[in-house]
Amino acid sequence: MQFIMKIDKWVEKFSEKLSFLGAIWIFLIMAVIVYDVVGRYFFNSPFTGTVEIVRNSIVGIAFFMIPWAMVKEKHVRTTIVVERVKPKIGVALDVLAYLVGFAVFLLIIVSSWEPFISSYVNMEYEGEGAMRIVTYPIRGVIILGSVLTLWHCLIILLNRLFPQKAVLPAVEER
Numbered sequence: 001m002q003f004i005m006k007i008d009k010w011v012e013k014f015s016e017k018l019s020f021l022g023a024i025w026i027f028l029i030m031a032v033i034v035y036d037v038v039g040r041y042f043f044n045s046p047f048t049g050t051v052e053i054v055r056n057s058i059v060g061i062a063f064f065m066i067p068w069a070m071v072k073e074k075h076v077r078t079t080i081v082v083e084r085v086k087p088k089i090g091v092a093l094d095v096l097a098y099l100v101g102f103a104v105f106l107l108i109i110v111s112s113w114e115p116f117i118s119s120y121v122n123m124e125y126e127g128e129g130a131m132r133i134v135t136y137p138i139r140g141v142i143i144l145g146s147v148l149t150l151w152h153c154l155i156i157l158l159n160r161l162f163p164q165k166a167v168l169p170a171v172e173e174r
Contacts, residue, residue, distance in 0.1 A: 008155055015067035015148050022064030029057045049131025056126065056138045063145030070101075070152035091160055098157040105150040112142050 033054065036047035069075045082090045116139035118124070125132040 004155075008151070011067075011148055011151050012071050015071050015152070018064040018145070018148070019068035022061045025057060025061050025064065029054055029061075049127065049133070052127035052131050052133050056133055056135075060138050060141045063141050066145050067148035067152060070149050070156070073156070094160050095157060098153050098160065102150060102153040102157065105146045105153065108146045109143055109150065112139060112146070116140055116143055 032047060032050055036050040040046040066075075082093055085093070116136060119134075119139055120136040124135045126135050127133050
């Protein structure tokens, strides 16, 4: 049990750092977009590659931030239903939701692995012209974020199924 708690503490801190990097990434994307708009409007000289940078960044930012949202259990979900049913049904709905989340992120990992390896080996690029972006880092971020989220789904699922032997303290106690 101690081993799992140590791993989870490390994964939680790592997820928090990734979320912080995602926030910085958002700021940088905002700066690129502003630079592109100002350059396009005032100087008739847009920033080359803005579309490619933003397109890849959105995916990277999402997968940097999803694990931390899962740690804090602040993800988007339908609490309207859970708040209006009996507690046992609410727990059952939570268990179902985390089982589905676990399955979805496992499928993302499995389906992303081969394209990640292929893009790394072949040094695959996206975009045309002056701005070409290597794809394997973003594919790697998708796998990393999915692995971390999968871990958090598993821990939360275990806590919901076995509350008397909770693996971790409740979110409010963290």
